[in-house]
Amino acid sequence: MELWFTERHTSNVKFSIRVDRQLYSAQSEFQRIDVFDSKEFGRFLTLDGYMMLTEKDEFIYHEMITHVPMAVHPGVKRVLVIGAGDGGVIRELTRYHGVEHIDMVEIDPLVVEVCRKYLPRTACRLDDPRVSIHYEDGLKFVRSVENEYDLIIVDSTDPFGPGEGLFTKEFYGNCYKALREDGIMVNQHESPFYEDDAVAMQRAHKRIVESFDISRVYQAHIPTYPSGHWLFGFASKKYHPVRNLNAVAWNMLGLSTRYYTTQLHAGAFALPYYVEELLRDVE
Template sequence: MDLWYSEFHADTIKFSIQIEKQLLSKKSPFQQIDVFESKELGRFFTLDGFVMITEKDEFIYHDMIVHVPMHVNPEIKKVLVIGAGDGGTVRELCRYPHIEHIDMVEIDEMVVQVCEEYFPITASKLRDPRVHLYFEDGLKFVANKKNEYDLIIVDSTDPFGPGEGLFTRSFYQDCHAALNAKGILVNQHESPFYDHYRKNMQRAHKRIVETFEIAKVYQAFIPTYASGHWLFGFASKHFDPILDFKADAFAQLNLKTKYYNEDIHRASFALPNYVKDALAEGLKDE
């Protein structure tokens, strides 16, 4: 059978994966959910036709969204995760014994149900006793919290559909208020290469810079996301991700990671000139 899944990485750029089998196709109240089996990337799922995770490279995204902030403040005890229905972010967080409490707010319960059934390794820690699941709107949840979290991770879809509100100025302001005095916000920050994604990246960065005392951008090689060059935002009231990097804490914990390491931590903040220029240019926009 010659069955292909295709995603447009730009209007005129298409990324296609040959499918062994479609395992699920389901409409939730929020979005279309599809699960596929492929030869090269293993199992993967899409929301509204965009790849969320593949078995082959989900470790890269989850390593980088979790281990970077965790190694800047080894005192992180209370974490809020927004989105992240596949469970990969929570799985990596749960590897830190000193984390006491994780609130995870996913708007779409069906995503969690699907991932627990089809991606048991990724979703393996969603029932950890420290994890408190809320199936509600992350925007409203965070608006009611004040001075409460050491770390907020926004593991969202792109800024349209259910993820749209998670890229707004008022949301970042609410996150700032929900964080304590040493709080860190990390978010998926889109991509610098294709025009459409670059505009999302610029807009997000400008709003975060206007809200947080410290706002940096870092990157990882994620082959199944548009252009393979994916960004994360690191924002904080107190910590600089490089100056306050606690390399020793990493050595002590002795975590085995498939992507992240001490050199990658520093290197991920070294942006190409064209990306730095685009971020700076975005700050000038209205």
């Protein structure tokens, strides 16, 4: 038998993974949730048919969205994580002893339940006593918060469907307000390569630039996302992502990683010229 999962990266490009079996499938209040097992990527989760994570390459996304801000801010204690129902960001964050409290705001309880059951490698730290899970719309949650967090990580889906509100000017403005005076916001920032992704990326960047004093973009190689060239946004009230990198302090923590290094940290902000141009066009 041959069973293939296929995602259209554009209407003219398909990426297909041979599947051993489908482990789970359901429609939640918000989206369709599927989990598959595969030889090449291990287990993987899709939402509305879009790849969210695979066991083989999730470390790249989760390390890059977490350790980059953590190596810049000298003392993160309170963190807000939006989305992230798979638990990957929480797993990385809870490795820091200095982190005292994490509010995780996930709109869809079923995603968390499914990941606890089928993706224990990412969901393994959701029961850490420092983590409070709120099943709410992230957009609404941040409206009522002020001067509360050192770090906000926006681990959203794409800018359509349930994740749409997490790409709005109102949302970024509220994140700014929810951060302390030296707070950092990091978000998944789409891709520069295919046209529709690039437009979404530009739109997000424009709105973040309007809200934050410092706003830079960094990149990683994530093979199972469209084009494999994925971006993250680093927005901050005070810290510069490269000049304020404290490599010595971070390396002293002794955290082992498979993608992130403090050398790669600086390199990740050195973007291709065409990406710099796309960003400049909306700054």
